[in-house]
Each structure stands twice: as C-alpha cells, then as structure tokens.
Amino acid sequence: MTGKTLRLDTVRSWLLTDTPTSPFHAAAGRTYLISREFLKNHLAVLGLLIILTLITVALFAPLLAPFDPVQTNLTNRLMEPSAVHWMGTDEVGRDILSRIIWGSRLTLYIVGLVAIIAAPVGILIGTVSGYFGGIIDTVLMRITDIFLAFPKLILALAFVAALGPGIENAVIAIAITSWPPYARIARGETITLRNSDFIKAVRLQGAGPVRIITKHIVPLCMSSLIVRVTLDMAGIIMTAAGLGFLGLGAQPPSPEWGAMTASGRAYILDHWWLITMPGMAIFLVSLAFNLLGDGLREVLDPRSEK
Numbered sequence: 001m002t003g004k005t006l007r008l009d010t011v012r013s014w015l016l017t018d019t020p021t022s023p024f025h026a027a028a029g030r031t032y033l034i035s036r037e038f039l040k041n042h043l044a045v046l047g048l049l050i051i052l053t054l055i056t057v058a059l060f061a062p063l064l065a066p067f068d069p070v071q072t073n074l075t076n077r078l079m080e081p082s083a084v085h086w087m088g089t090d091e092v093g094r095d096i097l098s099r100i101i102w103g104s105r106l107t108l109y110i111v112g113l114v115a116i117i118a119a120p121v122g123i124l125i126g127t128v129s130g131y132f133g134g135i136i137d138t139v140l141m142r143i144t145d146i147f148l149a150f151p152k153l154i155l156a157l158a159f160v161a162a163l164g165p166g167i168e169n170a171v172i173a174i175a176i177t178s179w180p181p182y183a184r185i186a187r188g189e190t191i192t193l194r195n196s197d198f199i200k201a202v203r204l205q206g207a208g209p210v211r212i213i214t215k216h217i218v219p220l221c222m223s224s225l226i227v228r229v230t231l232d233m234a235g236i237i238m239t240a241a242g243l244g245f246l247g248l249g250a251q252p253p254s255p256e257w258g259a260m261t262a263s264g265r266a267y268i269l270d271h272w273w274l275i276t277m278p279g280m281a282i283f284l285v286s287l288a289f290n291l292l293g294d295g296l297r298e299v300l301d302p303r304s305e306k
Contacts, residue, residue, distance in 0.1 A: 037299040044295020050288035058104040067095035069102040070253040088273040096277050099255035106256050110240045117175035122182025127213050130190025147180045160248040170249040189221040223300040231293035234286035
C-alpha cells in the first residue's frame with residue numbers, strides 16, 4: 001500500500017467514525033457521506049457539471065464571447081452557423097453565440113435573486129404558521145392558498161403588468177409567485193417538529209419562540225427546502241423566459257434567452273437557428289437543474305427511496 005493510499009484510508013476512517021470529536025468532525029463526516037451518495041447518481045452529476053459550466057461561462061463572458069452581444073451589423077444579418085459565427089447571426093447581424101454567453105449572466109442573476117428573495121420569505125411564513133398555529137396559521141395559510149390558486153406565469157404576468165416591464169420587476173414578480181410552496185413545506189416540517197421531545201426540552205430551558213424557530217426548526221427544514229429550491233430553478237428559468245418572450249422581462253437589446261426566441265419566431269421557417277439556439281440553452285439549463293434537484297432529493301430527503 002502506497003503512502004498516498006494510506007493517507008486516504010486514514011482520512012476516510014476519520015470521516016466515517018461513529019464518535020465524532022467536534023461539530024466540525026461531524027459535519028465533515030455528513031458531507032463526505034452525502035457527496036459519496038450523490039456521486040453515485042450519474043445524471044445528477046451531469047446536471048451539476050452543466051450548471052458549473054453555466055456559472056463559468058457567466059463569469060468569463062467577456063473573455064469567451066467572440067463578438068459584442070449588442071452591436072448590430074446589418075451586412076451579417078441572418079447568416080447561417082459557420083466557422084466564424086458558430087450559432088449564426090440574428091436579424092440585425094448580432095452573433096447568437098455571444099448573446100447566449102452573455103445571456104447566461106441574466107439567467108443566473110434572475111435565478112439567484114429569486115432564490116434569495118422567495119426562499120427566506122417562504123421559510124419565515126411557513127415556520128411561524130406551523131409553530132404558533134391557531135389564527136396565525138389560518139390567516140397565513142389562506143394567504144398562501146390565494147397565491148397557489150393562480151398559475152405562476154399568469155400571476156407573474158399580472159404583477160409585471162402592474163410594476164412595468166424590466167428585468168428587476170420580473171425578478172420581483174417571479175419571487176412573489178415562488179414563495180408559497182416553500183411556506184407549505186416549512187409549515188409541514190414545523191408541525192412535525194414543534195411537539196417533539198427536544199423542542200419541549202429547549203422550551204423548558206427558557207428558549208423563546210424566535211430562538212426555537214431560528215436555531216432549531218429552520219436548520220432541520222433546510223434539507224427539504226434546498227431540494228425544492230433546486231427543483232424550482234427550472235420553473236423560474238421558464239417563467240423568466242416566458243416573460244422575456246412576451247416583452248415583459250429584460251428589454252432590448254439585452255441578450256435574454258426568452259427575448260431572443262421571441263425575436264426569432266418571425267424567421268423560424270427559413271432561419272431555424274434564431275429560435276433553436278436560445279431554446280436549446282433554456283432546455284439544457286432547465287434539465288440540469290431538474291437532474292441536480294432529483295439527485296439532491298435522493299441524498300438529502302430521508303423519506304426518499306434509496
């Protein structure tokens with residue numbers, strides 16, 4: 001056995017010990033077990049690789065994009081995919097590959113902001129509703145039911161129409177329509193936990209509702225919520241693309257994928273690449289988030305079948 005193999009076995013045995021010596025040791029062991037189970041799901045790993053590629057492309061867009069994404073050149077309009085323009089050009093001569101590369105930044109911007117806004121709101125409403133119950137639970141859940149009663153895209157359209165078109169207003173509208181499922185999950189988890197023995201023990205020690213919710217209940221809800229947020233990313237991307245397609249999202253000349261498909265629909269019969277290329281980008285990223293979410297559900301959700 002080589003020295004490198006011996007060191008790896010030593011680290012593995014330290015991570016998998018039944019008696020961790022510190023919180024860091026316990027967290028490292030859990031992370032190792034989750035990573036090992038996750039890597040067994042090849043489709044989930046593929047989804048993660050696609051998402052990491054998207055992040056890399058977004059970070060290095062100025063270096064990777066061969067042309068300016070908004071500069072028009074009518075002499076090059078509607079050119080087929082070639083060695084110069086790998087994905088062709090659009091109706092005003094802009095390089096489609098460059099616009100898709102820069103559009104990845106807008107996609108991550110929308111997905112990130114919606115997750116940052118919607119998930120905490122849903123967690124707060126769900127945990128408060130589930131912990132206190134009674135009239136508070138009734139009022140908060142009826143408000144949640146009102147939002148769930150409408151299709152997400154229709155409700156987002158209504159909010160964007162009221163706020164006005166634009167990428168920021170689209171993010172706000174999507175976030176407003178995305179929090180109810182998180183609230184439902186957090187409420188269900190909280191109801192299960194609020195009468196458990198360890199919560200009663202913490203309550204007897206003098207901990208108040210705020211401390212119990214933030215320090216004990218919310219951390220136990222996070223695994224289910226992380227899975228749901230990851231699975232919702234595909235829906236968020238589709239909603240943002242739908243708003244862009246209808247002209248209510250990012251405004252021209254921003255290289256937003258939904259807006260690109262909208263501008264290319266008039267040429268779909270003769271110039272297929274105008275709508276196919278951004279459509280494929282939307283499809284691949286949405287598929288990647290779904291694959292990643294399914295993989296996370298298998299390793300994070302204790303109720304899933306192994």
